[in-house]
Amino acid sequence: MSDLLDVFDQHRRLLFSVAYQMLGSVADAEDAVQDAWLRWSAGDRDDVADPRAYLVRVVSRLALDRLDSARTRRESYVGPWLPEPLLTGRDTVAAGPAPTDPTAAAELGEQVSMALLVVLETLSPAERAVFVLREVFGLPVAETATALGRTESAVRQMAHRAREHVQARRPRFDTDPGAQRAVTERFLAACAGGDVEALLAALAPDAVLVSDGGGKARAALRPITGADKVARFAVGIACQGLALPGLRVEILDVNGASAVVAWAEGVPLMTMSLVVADGLVTQVLVVRNPDKLAGLATRSPG
Template identity: 80%
Template sequence: MTAADAGADPLAAFEQHRRLLFTVAYQMLGSVADAEDVVQDAWLRWSATDRADVADPRAYLVRITSRLALDRLGSARSRRESYVGPWLPEPLLTGGAPVAGGAPPPDPDDAAALGEQVSLALLVVLETLSPAERAVFVLREVFGLPAAEVAAILGRSEAAVRQTAHRAREHVRARQPRFDTDRSTQRLATERFLAACAGGDVEALLAALAPDVVLVTDGGGRAKAALRPIVGAEKAARFLVATTAQGLAIPGLHVEVAEVNGAPGVVAWVEGAPYLTISLVLVDGLVEQVLVVRNPEKLAGLQREG
């Protein structure tokens, strides 16, 4: 799309890149709601811009969105310092029907391509970066923007961007688990995990969990959850069996394996309202991490249409 096309139909130009803009903001903020707000703010900026001078609408929109997201990172981090219990990113449905009021999920091929890029495990690691490191990592490593373009977006020198990118890349590499990426393996493991939890089969869970598995539950003080990560297969298995039994007793509960953050995960609804999501990190066929989001404020984006 040329600059002339963008000026003639600003909405069409924006809609063409909306999914990319949402993903950039989501990667930088780890929040569906904040990412949607950033995209809306980007639209307001775009609609008020003299688009005749915009040679590359995509680059211009990514620049606006990145700067808006970076502005929000500081306040987002301060909110998390007073958060009750462990903090996890907001889960994102990346397959199936669109959610009511939320960003449209990627097509199945897009979800497969995103994979590790939008995984909760990666987003958790990105939380340990400084705002500048996170922005540079997302733009350089995830979206592959040239260092010169990232420098222009962030108002830094190209040399500084390259140095920050190297530091962020090493930091992430040292902390991110090298999980299994075969989708059929992921789905089979997720289905077995769910069956063991639902059946109260502690032995089956122990066979699925790595000995040093880490279970993190995010309730945010608004839903029942463990206030600290649970470490070890025995403790994690018994916690999962007990909490699953409580959940299955809730009238109107519906549980299914769905596409969450680019990989198979568990999603539960109660009378159509989101109840929880579970994402698994698999390494050599065993579950190394169990990431459970229960905070209802982080599940509003999973509300399905109809």
């Protein structure tokens, strides 16, 4: 059994990344990886020549099955839906990626950025799976087709459609981690100080704020558009938070980029991720649904 676990652990990070990219949920991705382990440990592996390809195929199909049911649940979701935040710094959940090399962290940020995951939500389940395997992880067409049980011709067609769809909707963003953090720090300071003018200076004129409360926490039921409206809403969020007992706010790596993370008396309160382009904030993505913040409890400040 130890040999089986060793082989599985060699590919655990890849399997988690594939599942998370496809599902946008840390909890669902961890469940898919666990189910893949159960199949790996209990199945007949005599004809498995390539464990990596086999495990990617298993977790891809498990994630695809979960994605179909998840999309049905999201049809009745209250307000906008955002991906579940993933801590990607040194203090992350065990199952998730935790790169310490700056180059690896930058690559991971592109893979799991909140903005990209939001765009992937607009693909069909099959197109999303193909995009993740082909464009993100670089699997060959033949391997992708085998993993998803599709023909190579179908995979090529779906990959082309998905690539064009994502390119048309994917927001531009600054790739310099230092610049991203600096903007995040200024944005947080302006929010905490109630400085609307400073926020307006940090926001692009057509900035959009999306907040996900899932009907379980206060959040806007529709995206907020325009720098002035976004600035005033952000200040409102900050004012509400400052009144909470035991408030603690940090800037951490979330989905590969600096983001604001807040707790109240050790309970995760929210994450705020900024999409920055040309030094200005173009998107503010706020997750407040407590069901999506459970993983942050592992990093709760003492």
